[in-house]
Amino acid sequence: MSRLLPFFGFVLLVALFGFGIWWNTQHDQREVPSPLINKPAPAFVLPKLDEPAQTVSRDSLLGKPYLINVFASWCIACGDEHPVLMADGKSIGVPLIGYNYKDAANDAKAWLAEHGNPYDMVIVDQEGRTAIDFGVYGAPESFLVDGKGIIRYKHIGPLTPDVIKTELKPAIAALAKEASP
Amino acid sequence: MKGHRALGALLLALLFFTGIALGQAIDPLPFKNHAEEVRFQNLTRELRCLVCQNENLADSNADLARDLRHEVFELMQSGKSDDEIKQYLVDRYSDFVLYDPPVQSSTLLLWFGPLAILLAGAVVVVVTVRRRSRVAPVASMDDKSTDEGDDW
Numbered sequence: 272m273s274r275l276l277p278f279f280g281f282v283l284l285v286a287l288f289g290f291g292i293w294w295n296t297q298h299d300q301r302e303v304p305s306p307l308i309n310k311p312a313p314a315f316v317l318p319k320l321d322e323p324a325q326t327v328s329r330d331s332l333l334g335k336p337y338l339i340n341v342f343a344s345w346c347i348a349c350g351d352e353h354p355v356l357m358a359d360g361k362s363i364g365v366p367l368i369g370y371n372y373k374d375a376a377n378d379a380k381a382w383l384a385e386h387g388n389p390y391d392m393v394i395v396d397q398e399g400r401t402a403i404d405f406g407v408y409g410a411p412e413s414f415l416v417d418g419k420g421i422i423r424y425k426h427i428g429p430l431t432p433d434v435i436k437t438e439l440k441p442a443i444a445a446l447a448k449e450a451s452p
Numbered sequence: 453m454k455g456h457r458a459l460g461a462l463l464l465a466l467l468f469f470t471g472i473a474l475g476q477a478i479d480p481l482p483f484k485n486h487a488e489e490v491r492f493q494n495l496t497r498e499l500r501c502l503v504c505q506n507e508n509l510a511d512s513n514a515d516l517a518r519d520l521r522h523e524v525f526e527l528m529q530s531g532k533s534d535d536e537i538k539q540y541l542v543d544r545y546s547d548f549v550l551y552d553p554p555v556q557s558s559t560l561l562l563w564f565g566p567l568a569i570l571l572a573g574a575v576v577v578v579v580t581v582r583r584r585s586r587v588a589p590v591a592s593m594d595d596k597s598t599d600e601g602d603d604w
Binding site for chain 2: 406409
């Protein structure tokens with residue numbers, strides 16, 4: 272029995288390493304959980320892309336849920352995500368607000384003109400200051416904000432049809448259920 | 453021989469100062485004095501860059517790291533303490549930004565796991581040694597057999 276002990280130890284280690292590999296293929300190691308979930312969205316006042324004189328604030332958006340999608344023309348993964356937003360953006364049932372992150376206005380406009388504009392409205396954060404309040408660390412990121420201005424769901428990385436179906440839509444459906452008890 | 457050593461020292465000094473020069477070239481911030489700069493360097497070294505996650509804020513060239521350095525600098529200017537600045541970033545980016553994770557229920561294993569494994573190993577060693585000394589007593593030992601377990 273005690274001769275087998277080292278072997279059991281070895282099996283235990285292999286199992287541990289195997290579990291580590293399995294875990295890391297299932298989970299994005301780079302993903303940082305947002306501490307803002309179920310907390311009020313940071314108060315922001317940001318200009319619109321097409322009318323910079325007009326600003327949009329968190330408080331002006333209160334009342335209805337919406338999805339903020341952080342994007343930039345320099346962001347490669349945003350290009351991967353874009354066709355998905357073009358195809359499914361209208362079907363999610365809440366306004367889609369583009370959050371143009373650390374981008375030049377002309378580049379963003381050209382990008383949207385070339386690839387299409389899935390957004391109901393685009394707001395601009397050229398400095399990236401408000402993005403720090405949102406805990407943005409890489410585009411694309413998406414935030415689902417409810418009618419009371421609370422962040423209810425966040426997705427880091429490109430939205431895929433699968434994520435929209437299995438995570439985003441259920442989250443939006445839950446909001447709709449709350450709104451009509 | 454002496455010449456070699458002097459050359460080596462010179463090269464080392466050169467490398468060292470280029471490092472400093474580069475470090476400053478990344479981010480010239482208007483520090484009021486040297487103490488403030490040291491405080492800033494120490495603080496940003498304890499904070500993780502979210503983009504290049506194995507780098508700290510002080511060393512990272514990532515765009516966001518630069519933004520966060522400026523944020524830290526401005527918070528310092530507005531008289532915030534180191535803990536307040538850390539909390540500011542934790543509120544936005546979670547404990548992940550701290551290189552030194554706080555002791556809490558989810559990090560107990562991280563903090564005390566190695567100690568637990570060490571203790572478990574010590575127990576195994578002690579038990580094994582005691583058992584062996586009981587099975588095969590050393591010939592030279594006198595037969596009072598007061599096994600203290602310290603014969604290893």
